[in-house]
Amino acid sequence: QVQLVESGGGLVQAGGSLRLSCAASGSSLSIYVMAWYRQAPGKQRELVANIATGGTPNYLNSVKGRFTISRDNAKNTVWLQMNSLKPEDTAVYYCGVTSSFGRYWGQGTQVTVSS
DSSP: OOEEEEEOOEEEETTOOEEEEEEEEOTTOOEEEEEEEEEOTTSOOEEEEEEETTOOOEEOGGGTTTEEEEEETTTTEEEEEEOSOOGGGOEEEEEEEEETTEEEEOOOEEEEEEO
């Protein structure tokens, strides 16, 4: 069993920054891919960024140059630094991991960007 605990969402003005974090826990856990997704009201969940163990980050085109994903393999933690936030970034952000036990999701954290 894998547990994911997210933190860092909130309300910010356009142009501001937020940093999301997600810590995964579970015995004998091996994590292959850590990712951030988001889902805005009335829209499908979309991949924002992901990073595989030893791999390079991948980003949604609309966040390239503004968001940075990073991870600490020893701590099974992933972060998403979000800068120059725009109102269209407003969504519930979910952490997702692909692990030796399967695929798991965090509970989601709300990010609201006001104009």
